[in-house]
Amino acid sequence: MGIKKFIKNVKSSLGLEDFKKEGKKKSIKALLKKLNKRKKDITKKLKSSLNKKEEKELQEELNILSLQIKKGKEILYKLYEKKK
Amino acid sequence: MLRKIFLPSILIILAYGFWVSPNFKEIAAGVAIFLFGMLSLEEGFRLFSGGTLEKFLQHSTDKLYKSIGFGVIATTIMQSSSLVSVLTISFLGAGLIGLAQGIGIVFGANIGTTTGAWLVAGFGLKVKISAYAMPMLVFGVILIFQKAKSLKGIGYVLTGLGFLFLGIHYMKDGFEAFKETIDLTAFAVEGYKGLFIFTGIGIFATVVMQSSHATLVLIITALAAGQISYENALALAIGANVGTTITAILGSMSSNIVGKRLAGAHLIFNMVTGLIAIIFMHQIMYSVDSISGIVGIASDDYALKLAVFHTIFNVIGVLVMLPFINKLVSFLESALKDNTLKSDNGLDSAKYLNDSVLELPATSIAALLKETKHLYDNAFKIIVQGLNLKRSNIISSMELNDVVKEIYREDAIDIDDFYNRKIKGIYGEIIDFSTKAQSQMSPGDIEILYKLKLANRDIVEAVKDTKHLQKNLVKYSTSTNQYIKEQYVAIQRGLAELLRNINIIATTDEEEIVMILLAKAKLHTKKYDILANGTLDNLIRESLISNEMATSLMNDSAYAYAISKNLIAMAEVIFTDSSIDSNSITEEMSITDEDIESILKKEK
Numbered sequence: 001m002g003i004k005k006f007i008k009n010v011k012s013s014l015g016l017e018d019f020k021k022e023g024k025k026k027s028i029k030a031l032l033k034k035l036n037k038r039k040k041d042i043t044k045k046l047k048s049s050l051n052k053k054e055e056k057e058l059q060e061e062l063n064i065l066s067l068q069i070k071k072g073k074e075i076l077y078k079l080y081e082k083k084k
Numbered sequence: 085m086l087r088k089i090f091l092p093s094i095l096i097i098l099a100y101g102f103w104v105s106p107n108f109k110e111i112a113a114g115v116a117i118f119l120f121g122m123l124s125l126e127e128g129f130r131l132f133s134g135g136t137l138e139k140f141l142q143h144s145t146d147k148l149y150k151s152i153g154f155g156v157i158a159t160t161i162m163q164s165s166s167l168v169s170v171l172t173i174s175f176l177g178a179g180l181i182g183l184a185q186g187i188g189i190v191f192g193a194n195i196g197t198t199t200g201a202w203l204v205a206g207f208g209l210k211v212k213i214s215a216y217a218m219p220m221l222v223f224g225v226i227l228i229f230q231k232a233k234s235l236k237g238i239g240y241v242l243t244g245l246g247f248l249f250l251g252i253h254y255m256k257d258g259f260e261a262f263k264e265t266i267d268l269t270a271f272a273v274e275g276y277k278g279l280f281i282f283t284g285i286g287i288f289a290t291v292v293m294q295s296s297h298a299t300l301v302l303i304i305t306a307l308a309a310g311q312i313s314y315e316n317a318l319a320l321a322i323g324a325n326v327g328t329t330i331t332a333i334l335g336s337m338s339s340n341i342v343g344k345r346l347a348g349a350h351l352i353f354n355m356v357t358g359l360i361a362i363i364f365m366h367q368i369m370y371s372v373d374s375i376s377g378i379v380g381i382a383s384d385d386y387a388l389k390l391a392v393f394h395t396i397f398n399v400i401g402v403l404v405m406l407p408f409i410n411k412l413v414s415f416l417e418s419a420l421k422d423n424t425l426k427s428d429n430g431l432d433s434a435k436y437l438n439d440s441v442l443e444l445p446a447t448s449i450a451a452l453l454k455e456t457k458h459l460y461d462n463a464f465k466i467i468v469q470g471l472n473l474k475r476s477n478i479i480s481s482m483e484l485n486d487v488v489k490e491i492y493r494e495d496a497i498d499i500d501d502f503y504n505r506k507i508k509g510i511y512g513e514i515i516d517f518s519t520k521a522q523s524q525m526s527p528g529d530i531e532i533l534y535k536l537k538l539a540n541r542d543i544v545e546a547v548k549d550t551k552h553l554q555k556n557l558v559k560y561s562t563s564t565n566q567y568i569k570e571q572y573v574a575i576q577r578g579l580a581e582l583l584r585n586i587n588i589i590a591t592t593d594e595e596e597i598v599m600i601l602l603a604k605a606k607l608h609t610k611k612y613d614i615l616a617n618g619t620l621d622n623l624i625r626e627s628l629i630s631n632e633m634a635t636s637l638m639n640d641s642a643y644a645y646a647i648s649k650n651l652i653a654m655a656e657v658i659f660t661d662s663s664i665d666s667n668s669i670t671e672e673m674s675i676t677d678e679d680i681e682s683i684l685k686k687e688k
Contacts, residue, residue, distance in 0.1 A: 027669055034596040063683045064603045064675065071673045 025079050032072045039065045094292060111258030111302075118251025118298050124224075125244030126167045131237035145185040148409065152402070155192020163200055163248075165193040166295060169332040169350060173343040174443035178451035179436050183413050186346045190332075191353065191402045194325070198395040200297045201321075204252060204304050205387035214253035220246035233526075252301055259309035273316065279362055282316045286323015296328035300394070308387045317386065318365070321394050326358045339440035345416040352412065357401030368396055432462060432506045434513040439520075445529045448521035452536050455514055456543070456658050457590075462506040463543045467647070468583060469497050470550035471576050472558055478580055479587050488561075488576045496558045499551040507547055514540050539657040542650035549650070553643040556636045567628040571614065571637055575644045578612050582648055589659045595670065598660055602652065603675045609648040610680050614641045 042062050046055065102109040145151040155172075159165045169190060176186045220242045227239025273281050290299045300321060307317040329351040336347035361368060372393045373383070381388045405412070435458050436451040468475045469492050477487045518537055522530055553575075560572040585601045592598060614620045620638060623629045629637065660670040675683075 024669065031595055031599075031669060031673075034594075035599075038596060038600075060604070060607070060683075060687070061600065063686055064600055064607065067675060067679055067683065068599060068603065068673055071675075075669070075672055 025076065028072050028076050028079075032069060032076070035065055035069050035072065039069065107258050107261045109258075110261065111255050114251045114254030114256075114258055114305075115293065115298055115302060116251070117247050117254060118301060119293060119295060121244045121247025121249075121251055122164055122295055122297065123244070124240050124247055125162065126164055128237045128240030128242075128244055129162050129167065131233055131240060145181050145189065148184065148188045148406075151181075151185040151188030152192035152195075155189040155194075156196040157192075158189075159193040159196025160199045163203075163297060164295070165197040165297070165328060166332070168193045168196070169346075170440075171443060173332065173336055173339050173346055173440050174447045176342040176346055177339045177436070177438050177440040178447040179342075179454045180447065180450050183342055183345055183349070183416065184409055186342070187349045187353075187409055187412065190346065190350050191405065194353070194357070194398045195395070195402060197296060197328075198391070198398050201300050201304065201391035201394045202388075204301050205308075205391040212253075214250055217246045217249035217253065220249070251298075252305065255302060255305040256309070259306050259311050276362075278316055279319045279365065282319035283323040283326070283358065283362065286320035286325075287327040288323075289320075290324045290327025291330045294330070294334075296324040299324040299327065304387045304390060307390060314386045314389070317390055318369070318393055319362075321390060322358045322361045322397070325398070326354050329354050336440070340436070340438045341420060341422040343438070343440050345413075345420050348416050348420060349412055353401065353405055356405060357397060360400060360404060361397040368393065368400070371396055430505050431509055434458070434510050434517070437513055437517040442517075442521055442524075445521070445525045448517075448525070449529060449532055449536070452514065452518065452521070452533065453658060455510065455517075456536055456540055456654075459507065459510050459514065459540060460543050460654065460658065462510070463547050464583065464587075466499060466502045466506065466547055467550045467579070468492075469502075470499055470547075470554045470557075471579055472496075472554075472561065473576065473580055478583050484577050484581055484584075487580050488573050491561075496554050499547070499554060503547055503551070507544060511540060511544055535657045539654040542654040546647045546650040546654070549643040549647045553640050553647070556640050560633070560636070565629060565633065567623055568633045568637065571619070571623070572640070574612065574614075575641065578608065579644060579647060581608065582651060586651060586655045586659070589655055599670060599673060602656060602660075605648070605652050605655075606675060607680055607683060609645060609652065610677075611684065613645050615645075 039062065042058050042065065046058055046062070050058070098112060101112065144154045155168060158168045158171075162168060172181075172186050172189045172193075175181050176183065181189075224239045224242030224244075224246055227235050228243060230236055230239065286299060286303075289302070290296050293299055303312070303317050303320045303324070306312045307314065312320070329347070332347040332350045336343040339347075372389055375392055375396070376383070376385075376389050379392075381392065434455050436454040438451075441447040441451040465475060468478055472491045472493065473487060474490055474492055477490055515537070518533055522533055525533060557572055557576065560568045561576060563569045563572075582605050585605055589598050589601050610616065615638065620634065620641070623637075624634050656671070656674065
């Protein structure tokens with residue numbers, strides 16, 4: 001067995017191979033949770049009576065949030081894809 | 085002058101010693117091999133320190149007991165308190181840890197270094213360790229020639245250990261043979277006179293060898309061979325402890341003021357510990373005998389008893405000094421003042437860049453990041469004043485419409501003068517430091533370094549563009565033509581909003597806020613660009629502003645756009661984790677130009 005193969009075997013048996021990837025998944029999930037919570041709050045606020053300026057600002061933030069949530073989900077999906 | 089005489093004198097003394105005594109030659113060769121082993125061991129740990137050690141250090145020094153623990157463990161593993169001290173100076177220089185934590189590590193290192201005495205006295209002298217040395221050297225050298233950094237690291241560590249063992253073997257043999265020809269115990273001096281003389285010899289030997297570990301091994305092997313008396317060996321061990329501070333002092337020469345303060349703390353600690361050991365010598369010796377009896381060390385096993393003594397007096401030193409750490413920090417801060425930051429003519433210079441942080445790629449990057457933030461701090465002040473606004477208002481929660489109403493002064497400020505005093509020097513030092521740091525970095529680190537260099541360039545460009553923008557901004561923001569005034573005030577407000585958001589980004593820990601504010605900044609830069617949104621065309625078409633005003637506005641909106649772009653790009657690097665992690669999520673999830681277009685379309 002070559003040394004590279006040996007290190008790979010040790011890594012997989014100790015579950016270290018996906019360590020970095022798992023950490024990334026965890027971070028994205030935590031971030032998505034926060035972004036979704038913020039999105040929910042803004043959507044709620046938009047339903048209440050607001051002046052035009054406030055409404056415009058919140059709508060803008062909502063658009064940004066939707067886009068970022070979409071991006072986060074795509075990254076997460078790719079990470080799970082790679083595992084399969 | 086002293087330096088010039090020192091080296092030749094040592095060489096002459098050694099050469100004479102080799103000539104008159106082959107046994108002395110063997111002992112000296114043992115010391116040389118041992119020191120070479122330590123160098124190899126240090127090289128090995130340096131190769132391993134590409135990330136793991138730094139992360140571990142950053143997370144394990146937030147509390148005093150943790151930093152002491154770190155010092156103990158790191159020194160036990162690396163068997164070199166000097167390497168731990170030098171690395172600590174490097175981390176301090178980069179601003180990764182504070183002086184109190186640094187002192188904690190040094191205290192811990194002093195306890196950790198006692199494990200060396202235990203290993204040599206308990207293991208090195210009792211088994212034939214040269215038998216272990218040979219295979220270690222062979223395997224080590226084979227691994228050194230491998231390309232993989234980790235294998236190379238293991239190779240250096242194995243070779244280092246091999247040489248350490250071999251060195252101990254030669255020292256042991258040398259003293260054994262020496263015993264048959266000369267009896268060094270004849271030179272033993274009793275009482276306090278002997279204590280001071282041998283402490284002095286211990287200091288001298290450690291200063292020459294630059295390693296208390298090597299001195300201690302020499303003492304133990306000589307003691308085991310019966311060549312020195314037990315009392316004199318104890319004094320030599322105290323001297324070795326004091327002498328080892330020279331390594332930290334030399335290491336701090338190239339460091340900034342915090343590194344020098346740490347070396348000062350190391351010297352004070354070891355001097356106090358040494359003094360305590362000398363004053364309470366008899367009491368400590370009594371404790372050594374009692375403890376040795378309890379743990380089953382034979383009363384004539386002086387080598388192990390020396391290890392017990394070494395541990396006891398270092399632990400006592402830490403316990404005595406521990407309550408005074410904060411006082412020690414205050415004393416060092418007042419005794420060693422930082423006078424490099426600002427010179428009389430107001431020239432600002434780099435705070436975190438010095439040769440000591442070049443020890444490790446991680447400390448180089450951390451120092452560069454801090455320095456870039458320092459540069460941005462200066463740039464922030466200049467840009468705010470260039471926009472004729474007040475810094476305190478920008479960082480407050482005051483309405484932006486009110487922020488632009490309170491102007492800084494009636495006329496333009498001399499940005500060139502500010503640039504020369506607060507930006508140019510630091511920027512030059514950053515570029516110079518980056519070039520030096522790059523030479524020992526991996527491709528991944530170089531990529532991060534490149535991003536930081538770009539961030540610095542963005543800051544400098546933003547300041548230069550502010551200079552161009554300022555001239556007309558001061559003129560037109562108070563113009564009688566309402567239309568041009570409105571446009572310049574809008575430019576001021578837009579940049580004020582950006583600077584405020586960057587300030588929030590710089591001070592928050594919430595990742596999602598950073599991402600949203602950066603996205604907003606990008607969106608607003610595009611949305612309020614009057615060249616792109618048709619505002620300028622309207623003003624010209626309807627003849628609301630003169631041709632001269634139109635030209636100025638066109639140029640200045642381009643400057644404002646460039647300032648925004650540069651500052652956003654800079655903030656993405658220095659205020660998100662992308663500067664320390666090349667696989668940053670913030671970077672991957674940040675919005676692109678295409679995303680901005682899609683949001684703008686949606687808004688329409």
